[in-house]
Amino acid sequence: MNMSLELLLATPFIGGLLTYIGGKVHRWVRNIFAVLFSLLTLGEMSLFYNTTFKGDVWGSLFGSKLILQTNPITWLFLLIVTSISLLVIVFSVDDMKHEEDHIVLDSYYMQLLFVEGAMIGIVLAGDLITFFMFWEIMSWTSYFLIVHGGKKSMDAGYKYIIMSIIGAYAMFVAIAMIYSKAHSLVYPDVALVLSQSSPTFTIWIIILLGVGFFVKAAVMPLHTWLPDAHSEAPSPVSPLLSGVLIKMGAYGLFIIFYGLMSANLAKNIMPSIFSTPVLLYIVQWLAALSIVLATFLAIMQEDAKRLLAYSSISQIGYVVLGLATGTSLGVAGGLFHALNHAIFKSLLFLAVGAVIYRTGTRNLSDLGGLVKKMPFTFVALVVGIIALAGVPPLNGFVSKWMIYEALLQKKEVFLLIMAFVGSTGAFLYVYRLVHSIFLGQLSQKHENVKDVPILMQIPMWVLVIATVIYGIFPGLAMDVIVKGMKMFGFAPIAYNLYGFPQGSTMGALKVINIASVLMISFVVAWIFFLLFSKSRKVSQYDNYAAGQVVTPELKYNYSFGFYMSFGRVIKPIFKISIERIYNYWVDAAKIFGDYYMRRVYTGNLETYNSYIVIVVTIAAAAVLLGGKIW
Amino acid sequence: MERMTEEQVKTIANMLRKRSLWMIHYCTGCGAMELPPTMTSRYDMERFGLAPYVTSRQADILLITGYLNVKTLRRVITVYEQMLDPKYVIGFGSCALNGGVYWDSYAVIKQLDRYIPADLYIAGCMPRPEAIISAFRHLMELIDSGKADGYKRYKRNLAYYKENQRKVLG
C-alpha cells in the first residue's frame, strides 16, 4: 500500500479550500465537495488498515525532524476522526440550510474540513512539533465552528479558546523543555530523553503535557469549557466536538503514558499504589471524579445538549480511567471506549440535533411525545442511550465492562465503585433525555412535526448500525487495538470475535449470546403477547387523571426538574463549583490588573517623565555606586 | 390439545374474572366509610379475590359510593370509559340509587343508570359490610352466568347514554 501520509493529511485541507471556492459557484457544488473530500479522506485512511507501521519525514524545523506516522492505534483514532467528520458533514447539508449568509456556510464547511485535517495531523504526528502545531490549529478552527451557534455560543467559544490556549501552552513549555535536552522531538528520541533524565524533570514533563490533554479531554477540574461549548455549538458540530475532539486529549494521554513514557519508566521514577505509578493513579482518580461528578451534573440538566455535554465529561472519564490503568485490558478498554463513545455520543448529538432541527428547542421541558412524530430519530436516540448507559448488547457495555474487569484485576476497588456509580447514574440522565423528548405528552405546538429529511437520517442509520455491530462483535475493534497495543509493549489480551474468554481473574463475556438470547426471549414474549386480544390505540388525552378530563390545553406532563428529589440528596456537593472558583480568580485578576494599569499609565506627562528620571537614576546609581549592575 | 369452543373460553374467562375482581371506588359520600372495615381483617374481602386498585385501567369494578352531582358525573363517565372491558358498575348506597337525602337537590344526579349502566345496586344508607360482601357475591354469580353485561349495554345503547349525559352536562 503506497498511500502517502502527506496526501492523507493534505486531503481535508485542500478539500476545505476547494469547498470554500466551490461555495462561490453554487451551494450544491460546495456540499458535494465537502462530502466528497471527507469521503475521500475516509477512503485514503481505510487503506492503512493493515499497515502496522509507516513513517514519513515531511520536513524539519529547528533541527528536529517532522514526522508523520501511522500504526493501528492511530488508525483507530483516524477511523473515529474521518468517519464522524464525514457523517457530520452529511448531516450538516440539511441541518445548516437555515443559515442564509452563504459565506458563513462556505467557511463553516471549510472549517469542518480543517478541523478534520488538524485532527488527522494530531493523530498522524510522529513528533511533538507536528503534534503541537496541529493541536493549535485544531483549537482555533474548532473555535470558529463553535461560535457559529449564535449569541450564547460566543461566550462558550471564548471560554473554550482561552482554556485551550492555556492547556496548549502548558504543553508548549514541556515540549520546549524536551527540546532543550534532546534537540529532537521525534517520539523515540523524546522517550529516550525522558528515560535518561532526572525523575523530577520527567514528572514535570508529564504533568505539563497532561494539563494540555486534560483541558482538551475535559477531565475535571479542567472541564469547565465543555458544557458550554458543546451545548452552544451548532448541532452538527457538537458530535464532532464531543465524539471526536475530546478524544484527541485521550489520544495525547495515551501517547505520553505509553508512547513517550514506557511502563517501566513510570514505575521506576515514582512510587506505585495498587501497582499503578502514583501519577497515573492520580489521573485515575481525577477521571473517576469526572465520571461521578459529571454524572451528577448531567442528571440535573434541563437542556438536552448540556446534558449530553456533561455526559461526555463523564464518559471521557471512563476512557482516561481505562487508559491510566496500565494493564492491557484496561488500556484496550479505554481505547475501545474512545471509539464507542465517539459512535454513540455522535449518534445522540445528531439525534438531538434532529429534534432541534424540527422543533427549534432543546429545552427538555418544552418537548415531549415526539416518538409518534419522529419514530426514526427515537430509535436512533434509544440505541444511543442504551449504548451510553452501558447496557448489553450494545457497544458501550463491552468497553465499560473491560474497564471494570481491569480495575477489578488491579483491586482498585474505590475507582471501580465510582465507575459503577457513574454508569448507574447514566441510566438516570439518559432516561431523562429520551423521556422528556420522545415520551410523555406531545405538546400541541409539535403536532405537525415530521421526521428529519433522509440526508440527516443516513448518518444516524450508519451510527446505529455501528453501535450494534461493535457491541455484538467487539472482536472487530479489538483486532486493531490489540495489534496496535503490541507495538507499545503491551501483553496481548485473549479475545475473540464475540467477546472475551474466561481468564484467570476475569470473567467471560460473549455478547452474541446475550444478544441472541435477548432476541429470542423477546420474540417469544412478543408472540405470547400477540396471543391475547388486540390492543386498541387511544389518544394521549384519554389518560388516567383521577377522572379529570385531559385536554390539549392542559399540560399533563412531568418533565421539568425530573430528578428534583435526587437533586436534594446531592445538593451539598454542588455548593462548590469549580467554574465559580475560576471565575472568582479571573475576576480578581482583572480588578487587580485594571487597578494597577490605571496607576501606571495615568496619562499624566509628569508621571511619565518621572519614570524616565527613575530609570536613569537607578541605572546611573547602580553604575556609580555598585560597580556592578546587578 | 383440541380446540376449545368460544363458549368454553368464555366460561373459563368468566370463572377467572369472578375470582379476581379489582375495584376502583369513586367515593364522595359517606358510604365509603364502610369500605375499610370490609377490606380489613374483620371482613377481609381479599378472601374473594377482591382488591382495591387505583387506576381506571387496572380496575374491573367501578364502585360509586355516594351521591353524584353534575360536576362529578363527568369524572365518573371518564373513569368508566377508561376502564377496560369487561367492566362492572356497582351503585353503592341510597345516594347512588336515587339521590338519597339529596333527592331534591338541583345538582345531584338521581338516577345513575341513565348515564352509565349499573350492574348492581346496594341499598342502604349506608350499607353494612355484610351487605357489600353479599353484593359482590351476587355480582360474581352474575358474571359467572354472563348476566353482568352492563358494558355491553353501554356499547349497544351508546347513543342513549350519550344523549342523557349531554342533557345534564351540556
Added chain:
Amino acid sequence: MVKMILIAIGAPLVAFAIGLSFMMIKRKIVARIQRRYGPTIIQPIYDVLKLLVKEDNISHGVIFSLGPIIAIAGSILAVFFIPMAGFSMLTGSGDLIALLYIMAIGSLGMALGAGDSANPNASIGISRALTLMFGYDLPLVIIVISVALQYHTTNLSDIVAAQANGNWTLWTLPLSAIVGFVVTYGALGEHPFDIVTAPHEVATGPMVEYGGKHLGFLMISHAFHIYIEIALFVDLFLGGASNILIFYLKMFAVFFIMIMFDEVLPRFKIDDAVRFYWKWPTVVALISLIIVLVK
C-alpha cells in the same frame, strides 16, 4: 443438545414458577400478619390470567406495548445468567458485572413503555424508580466487588462452587450479606422502598396506564424479578444449591424473612431512601470491602 433445549425452555419456566409461588405465598403471609384470612393461595394466578383474558386492551403506542414485552424478555435473559440449582446455563457468556447490567434491561424497557403512556404519574414513578436504583446500586456494587474479590473471580458459577460444603459467603462476609439483604428490598421495591409504585401518591407509578394483558405481563415479569433478585442473593451469599429443592428452600427462607420485615415497615420518601442507602448500607459494605482487601 436436547438437554440444552430442555434447559433453555425449562429454566425460565422454573424461574417463573418459583417467582409466582413466592407471589402467592406473600399474599397469604401478609394477610396472616395483618390477621386476615387472606385470599386463596392461587389468587395471583387468577389475577394474571384474568388480566390476560381481558376483552379490551388499550395502548398508547408501540413503545407502550413493547415495555412489558421487553421487561419479560430482559428478565428471561437475566435468568439464564444466574446459576440455578447446579445448572450454570449462560454464566460462561457473561459474568457478575455483566449480570448487573443485564438485569437492568428489563427495567429500562419497562421504563420506556411507561414513559410512553404520557401520564405524569408514570413519569414520576420512573423518576423515583431510577433514583432508587441509583440509591441501592452503590451498596450493591460494593458488595458485588467484595464477593468478587473474596473468590478472585467474577464468574457466578465459580463463586457458587467456591462456597461448596457450607462455606457460605454469609459466614465469611456477614456484613456484605446483611447489606445485600437490605439492597434486595430496594431492588424488589418492597417496603420501605415502595415509593416507586406508591398507589396513594402516584397511582402505582409506572403502571398507571397499564391494564389488561399489559399489566398481566408486568405481573409475570415481577414474578421473574422476584426470582432473579432472590436467586442472586442465594447464589452470592448462601452458596447456591445443587438441587432445585434446596435452592427453593434457601430462596424461600430469604423471602420469608424479607416479608417479615417488609410488612411492618413504613415507606421512605425517595430522597430519604437514597440517603439511607448511601449512609449505613454503604458504610457497612465498605467496611466489609476493606476487610476483604486487607485479608
Added chain:
Amino acid sequence: MVNLANPILLIAIPLLFVFLIAFSSAFSKSIAKYLPIFAFGLNVVIAIMIIPDVLKNGLVIATTAGFKPPIAIDMVVDRLSLFLAIIASLLGFVVSIYNVFYIDEEPEEKFYALFTLLVAGVIWMIITGDLFNLFVAFEVTSIAAFGLVGFHRDKGAVEAGFKYLVMGSIGGSFLLVGVIMLYAATGTLNIVDIAQKSAELTFQQKFLAYALIFTGLGIEGALFPLNAWLPDAHPAAPSSVSSILSGIMTTAAIYAIFRITNTIFDYNQIYFFLMFFALLTLIFGEVAAFFQKDIKRMLAYSTIGQTGLFFFAFTLHSTNGLQGAFMQIINHSLSKSMLFLIVGGMIMQVGSRNIDDFAGVGRKMKVSAFFLAVGMFSLMGLPPFFGFWSKLKIIFAALQQTNILMVASVVIILLMSVVEGAYFFKLLQAMFFGKPKQDREIKEASLGMLTAVVVLGLILLFVSFYPTPIIDFTHQAASDLMNKNYINLALKLGGL
C-alpha cells in the same frame, strides 16, 4: 556605471523625495501624493539589490564624502540591518499606497513630506554605522513622528503629540549625552571603533554612557516604564502613521539597542538586567491591552507587549534567542502594520474607535476582516502562521537551559500570550459573530487601501507557509550578531 546597490541610496532617495514632495506641492498636490510610492518603491528595489552582496560578504559598507572610517559617515549593512531595512522600505512603500486613499485632510503635502522623512529616518537608524548618525537619525525620526502624531490637530492628537515631543526630546538628550560621553572617552563615534577601544575604558565610563543611551533609545523603543507616550501617540496618529510607528520605528530603536549592546557592551550581567525590562514590558503591555476599549490603543499596548517579547528573546543572549527575536520582529512588523492599516480602514467605515462598535464589521468587510484575523493569529502565535514559528523559536531558545528563572520567564510569556489571545479573540469574536450595532452602512475599504493590506497579508501568509528561507536567514543573522561578525567583517572590509 553607478552601483545602485549602495546602502547610502536607501537614505538618500527618501531624503531627496522629502524635498521633492515639499517642492512639488507648490505646483500640484496630487503629485505629492504619489511621490512617496516611488521613493519607497525605489528603496525596495535597491534593498533587494543589496541582498546578494550581503549574502556573499555578510556585510556591506558604504562611506560618504570621500573620508575613510572612522571619521567618515558610513552605512553598514549586515544581514540584520538588511532585513530591517527591507521591511522598513517595504512598509514605507505599502503604506504610501495606502496613504493615497487614506489621507484626506489638509495639509496633505506636509503629511507626505513628514511621512517620507519618518521612514527615511527609520532606515537611517537601521543602517547607520556610527553613533552620532544614530542620534541624528533618531531625532529626524522623532521630529517627523511628533508632527505626524499631531496631524489630526484635535485635542487628543495634540496632547499625544506634545507628550511624545517632551518624552522624545528627553530621550534624544539622554542619547546625545551618552554618545558624547563615549566620544569623550574614546575619541571616536564609529561603532566598530568604539567597540575596539572600549576595552580600555573604566567600568563607570562605559556603563554610565550605556545607561543613558539605553534610556534614550528605550523611550523610543517602548520599553517599560519609558513607553508611556506610546499608548497615547499610536491611537492619536493617523492609522498609516501608527502602522509605521508600531511596525518599524520602535523596532528600529530596539535594533539600535541590540546593536550597541551586543557590539560594545557585551556583558552577561547586562542581559540579565535587560531581561527584567523585557518581561516588565511584556507584562504591562499585554495586561494593559486587555483592558482597552479603544481598538488602536489596544493594538498600541499590544505593540508594547510584542516589543517586550522580542526584547526578551534578545536578552537570552544566544544565537537561538536572537534568531527568535528576529523572527518575531519580522512577524510583528508585518502583522502589526497590517493590523493598523486594516483598523484604519475599519475606523473610516465605523466612525469610532470603540471596540463595541466593531461588532459585525467582519461580515461586511470580509477581506479586511480575514487579514485582520490572519494578523492577529500570527501575533498570538497560532499555527500555521509565522508567529507560531517565531514563538516556538523563542520558547525553545529560552528553555535551552531549564533553570527555574527561564521556566518562570517562559511561564510569564505564555501567560501573557493567553492574555493576548483573550483580547484578540474578544475582538475577533465581536467582529465576526457579533450583531452590528448601528444602522450605518458599512462597506469594504477602498481598493487602494485594500491593496496595501493584501500585499502585506500575502507576504505574511507566504512566510507563514514557507518559513524555511526566513528561518535560515535569521539564523545566519543571529549568528553574525552573536559572533561579532559585525566587527570582524567591518574590520576586514575596511569599515574602519
